[in-house]
Amino acid sequence: MEHIFKNQGMLDYLSDNKQNFENELLGQAVNVRENIEGILKVGNIDLINNAHRLVFYVIEVKEEEMKAFAKQEGIAWATYSLTLSFKLEWVQAIRRTIWIFVQNYIVERDIEVDFFSIEKQINNQIDQFLNAFFINYSLFKDELLRTQRELVENLSVPIIPITESVCILPIIGSIDYYRSKVMEEKVLMEVGRLHIQTLLMDLSGIADMEAEVIDQLTKIIDGAALMGCRTAITGLRPDVVRSMVRMGVQFDENTQMVGTLQKALSIYFKD
Numbered sequence: 001m002e003h004i005f006k007n008q009g010m011l012d013y014l015s016d017n018k019q020n021f022e023n024e025l026l027g028q029a030v031n032v033r034e035n036i037e038g039i040l041k042v043g044n045i046d047l048i049n050n051a052h053r054l055v056f057y058v059i060e061v062k063e064e065e066m067k068a069f070a071k072q073e074g075i076a077w078a079t080y081s082l083t084l085s086f087k088l089e090w091v092q093a094i095r096r097t098i099w100i101f102v103q104n105y106i107v108e109r110d111i112e113v114d115f116f117s118i119e120k121q122i123n124n125q126i127d128q129f130l131n132a133f134f135i136n137y138s139l140f141k142d143e144l145l146r147t148q149r150e151l152v153e154n155l156s157v158p159i160i161p162i163t164e165s166v167c168i169l170p171i172i173g174s175i176d177y178y179r180s181k182v183m184e185e186k187v188l189m190e191v192g193r194l195h196i197q198t199l200l201m202d203l204s205g206i207a208d209m210e211a212e213v214i215d216q217l218t219k220i221i222d223g224a225a226l227m228g229c230r231t232a233i234t235g236l237r238p239d240v241v242r243s244m245v246r247m248g249v250q251f252d253e254n255t256q257m258v259g260t261l262q263k264a265l266s267i268y269f270k271d
Helices: 002-016 018-028 036-043 047-060 063-079 084-109 115-156 177-194 211-226 238-247 261-268
Strands: 166-172 198-205 230-234 256-258
Touching: 002 018, 002 047, 002 084, 018 047, 018 084, 036 047, 036 063, 047 063, 047 084, 047 115, 063 084, 063 115, 084 115, 166 177, 166 261, 177 211, 198 261, 211 230, 211 238, 230 261, 256 261
Parallel strands: 166 198, 198 230, 230 256
Antiparallel strands: none
C-alpha cells in the first residue's frame, strides 16, 4: 500500500475527484442520503465532511486521530439518539466507495500493488473505527440512561419542606417495587439530612398499589419512626385501603391517618 499512498498520491487523486467521490458515496448509501439534512439539523453532524475526514485518517493511517474521531462521533450519536443503522450503512458505504476509487487509481496509474496488504490495512482501520464508535456510543448511552434514571429517582421522591421540621411527600403516579425501594432510600436519607420530625405522605395521587409495594411503604414509615419522624398518611383511596385491610397491614402506632392533605395541614398548622 505504500506504492499507492507515497507522496500523498492517493489523497491528491481523491481531492481531484472529490465531487465524484461524494456522488458515488451517496449512491452507495441509499437510506442515509434521504436523512443527511435531518441529521445535520438534529445533531449538527455533517456526514459528508465527516466522511472525507474518515477517509483521510484511513489513507494516512492516523489511528489515534481516527479513534478520537470515532469517540466524538459515538458520543454525538448517543446524545441525539440518532439511528445506528444509518451510521453502519454510512460507514459501509464509505468503505465500498474507498475501494472503488482505490481500484480506479490503481488502474489509471497502472500501479503494481500488494492487494492483500491494501485490503488488510483499509478494512482493519475501518473496522477499528466502527468498533471504537460503537463502544463509545454504548458507554455514553449507558451514562445518559444512568443520569436520566437518577433524575427520575429524584423527581419520584419530591420531599417538600414546609417548616423546619415538617415536610410533605406527595406521591403521584404508579408505584412499582423499584420505585418503592428508591423512595425508601431517599425518604430515610432526607429525614436524616433535614431532621424531619413530621412527614405528611399524601397518597391521593395513587389509585392502586401491589402488595409488595404496600409492604415496602410500611417499612419506610417504620424506618422513619426509628429516626424520630412520625408519619401522617393522607388521601388513601378505597382500593388501596381494601388491599391494606386484606393484607392485615398495621402501621407504627404513631402513624396518623388523615382523610386529606388539607385536613392534615390544618392539624399541624392549627397554631
